[in-house]
Amino acid sequence: MFGYTWSELSSIFVMQSFSGFSLFSVLLLMALGLAIIFGQMGVVNLAHGEFMALGAYTVYLCSEIVHKHIPALAPYYFIVAIVAAFFAAGLVGLFVEWSLIRFLYKRPLDTLLATWGLSLIMQQAFRSIFGAREVTPTLPDWLMGSFKPSATIDIPINGVFVMGLTLLLTFGVWLFMFRSRTGLQMRATVQNRVMSGAVGINTKLVDRFTFSLGCGIAGVAGAAFTTIGSTGPDSGSRYIVDTFLVVVFGGTASLLGTVASAFGIAQSQSILEFFLKGTMGKVSVLTLIVIVLMIRPKGLFASKVRS
Amino acid sequence: MNKVYTRIFAGRVGTLNLAVVAVLLFALLPATLDIFRLNLVGKYLTFGFVSLGLVWLWGKGGVLSLGQGVFFGLGGYCMAMFLKLEASDPITTKIQSTPGIPDFMDWNQMTALPAFWIPFKSLPFSLIAVVVLPTLVAFILGVAMFKRRVGGVYFGVITQAIALILSLGIDGNQGYTGGRNGITDLKFLHGWDIRTQHAQYVLYFITCSLLLLMILASQWLLSGKMGKMLLAMRDREDRVRFSGYDVSAFKIFTFCLAAALSGIGGALFVLQVGFISPSLVGIVPSIEMVIFAAVGGKTSLYGAIYGTLIVNSGKSLFSESFPQLWLFLMGGLFIAVVVLFPNGIAGICDTIRKKISNRKKTAPSSVAGKDKRESVMLGELSAPALKGEK
Incomplete structure (x- = not known):
């Protein structure tokens, strides 16, 4: 088949589905x-991508500081850096909401x-502070290298790490949104702002917190991306259309829809990219998404609410 | 005559606006700028067509497209394909392994002209395609989306994705489209060398005249039932729908019109600048075109010209001398226009004009008619706020 032996084909299948899963988590x-x-x-x-880049730059900054001043902590700094990325992006998000978005x-x-x-x-600002060149933080050794279950299969550890982080974060977001009191207030405010205000929820504060939380999560995403690729001033803008399409394609108000659409898009893109040359895999996936969105404008998992 | 005056020239204020723009474009700029700068202005004005389309679509129709670069690019590529074919006749390309096909095809080991290039050997076909192809694409997209009542942010995200698709698609098929470099080395339009100074002057004046003509045609359309319908739709869309009008048809019309205008702009861009590439199609140029319209004032037809000229001259001025500052300034401009001046330059001018006319107001009865008109304009100004409440 396609000039490959069966064992090669199964290795290709394993690696492709892994790269699909890896793209899915991204x-x-x-x-x-x-x-x-x-x-x-x-x-x-539309600045969401830049909040990711902010998270990535925070990790880079942490890496520089740790390796210059306290090299003994080098193997462990990455975990702290992720938390720092969350707070850095979240705080900037807080400021942006207060100064711009709320109007x-x-x-x-x-x-x-x-x-x-x-x-x-x-x-x-990134360009002025960190320069136009792409930067990479020095990663701890335990993130490098790869598993080799067989001679032809090669699974990178950083991909597994990103996947684990994604699972953890998705679960965390779900827990927060659907099982915590603040999450309940957030969802109440979204559904009926006036009524939420009437029962004593400070809706403006909830808005500010929600926006800042979203930015913080973007920061964590950016931090995770430093394990896969380098970060430049315009890294964020490269992701923004994909990100929006994932959310819109899944149906905006549904967390499950977002997960499902990320999975569908990632798998089809990684399979098509293998069979089509260069950017055409991505072009066909995007075209497919746009066509589906024209047929189902509210996305796959539309919540049936009158707007 | 009176009807022409009120409908096409939009009365006294409209005629004054036209006179100012005409003096600026036809006398002041050609007299003061050298041909290099004038050619730049001509290039900016081709973006003015896109802004004019956005004034229709966004300002009048209430729908924001983030993918106008698609139509600009389609128009531009139609024109460029004709020019490229003319520039690659078998005699000038005889050193290629396959003479008679564009050079980039030869570099990509293609041996024959792809089928979709063949009709572009004809100038009339290409000129028609410049307008018809963008319109057709807009029509298909418009029917698919507006009939399903996709609007607002969704429309923006989807059109942005289409801009990304087209620019990636052009980029990825180097043999068919020239890839990232685009279509370059365009020389003759039906035997007329478009690279000479004389040709650049002629093309500049053609661009200006066409742009003003389009504005007059727009004023004529907007002064009729179309204008009233669009205004009604923007303020209370459901009421218009309940009155028995097909709202989507009007939106499709404005989208097609905006696309056709962008296509014309793209073709004129190619003629004046001599190339087209995916860098004029993608997300960033498309959204920059929105800011041209926003700075000029999204409901103002003449504002489209001023906005385009000001932002673009600012861009080349600043990126020449302070490249560091330019993006800060541009970003600040986006935010300032949205938060502080939602109606752009036109809004500021209206406020000033109203202040002056209020000061002049000595006998209230004599300006009653004028006040009425102003209240209509005020109604236009407050419309976005109304829309936002939905």
Whole structure:
């Protein structure tokens, strides 16, 4: 078949499905934060990619500081760096909500333009601070290398790490949104703002917190990406369309939809990229998504709510 | 005559606006700028067509497309394919392994012209395709989306994805499209060398005239029932629908019109600049085109020209001398326009004009008619706020 032997083909299958899973976790990580900000709050945050880049740069900064001043901690810094990335992106998100987003909740199209402007400013800020070249943090040794279950199968550890982190984060977000009191307040505010206010929820505070949480998750996603690739000032903008498509394709208000659409997009993209040359795999996946969205504008898992 | 005056020239204010723009474009700029700068202005004005389309689509129709670069690119590629075929006749390309096909095809080991290139050997076909192809694509997308009442943010995200698809698709098929470098080395339009200074002057004036013509045509369309319908739709879409009108048909029309205008702009861009590439199709140029319209004032037809000229001149001025600052400035511009000046330059001008006319107001009865018109304009200004409440 296609000029490969069966054992080669099965190895290809294992590695391709692994790379599909790896892309799945990447897409899901990117989309989780946006599923909260866009899916729940309805804020079109085109600067979402830049919050990921912010997380990635935070990890880079931590790596530089640790390796220069306290090299003894080098094997363990990465865990702390992820937490730092969460708080850095979250705090910037808090500031952005306070200074910009809160004025625009009723004007979604204008939010889109304003956050694009914000993304330009953040990109240039990255460029001015960290330089135009792409940077890579020095990764601890336990993240390098790969498993070799057989001679032809090769599974990188950093991919497994990203997958684990994705699972953990998705579970955490689900736990928070559906099992915690704050999550309950968040969902209540989204469903009926006036009524939530009437029962004593401080909706403005909830908005600010929700936005900041989404940005924080974007920061963690960015931190995870440093294990896979390098970070440049415009890394974020490369992800933004995919991220939005994952959220829209899954149906904006549904966390399960986001997971399912990330899975579907990732698997089809990694399979098509193997059989089609270069960017055409991605082009066909995007085209497919757009066609599906034209037929089902509310996405796969649309919640049946009158708007 | 009176009807022409009110409908096409939009009365006294409209005629004044036209006169100012005409003096600026036809006299002031050609007299003060050298041909290199004037050619740049001509290039910016081709983006003005896209902004004008966005004024229709976004300002009047209430739908924001983040993929206008797609239509600009389609128009541009149609024009560029004709010019490229003319530039690669068998005699000038005789050193290639397959003479008579564009050079980039030869580099990509292609031996024959792809079928979809063949009709572009004809100038009339290419010129028609410049308008019809973008319109057709917009029509298909518009029917698919507006009939299902996809609008607002979803429409923006989907059109943005389409911009990404087209730019990646062009980029990935180097043999058919010229790939990332685009289609370059365009020389003659039906034997007329478009690279000479004389040709650049002529093309500049053609661009200006066409742009102003399109604005007058837009004013004529908007002064009729179309304008009233669009205004009604933007303010209370469901009421228009319940009155028995097909709202989606009007949206499809504005989307097609915006696409056709962008296509014309793209073709004129190719003629003046001499190349087209996917870098003019993708996400970033598409969203920049939105900011041109936003800075000028998204409901103002003439604002589209000013917005395009100001942002683009600012861009080349700043990126020449302070490349570091430019992105900060551009980002700040996006935010400032949205938060502080939702109606752009046109909004600021209206406020100033109103202040002056209020100060002049000595006998209230004599300006009653004018006030009425202003209240209509005010209604336009407050419309986005109304829409946002939905």
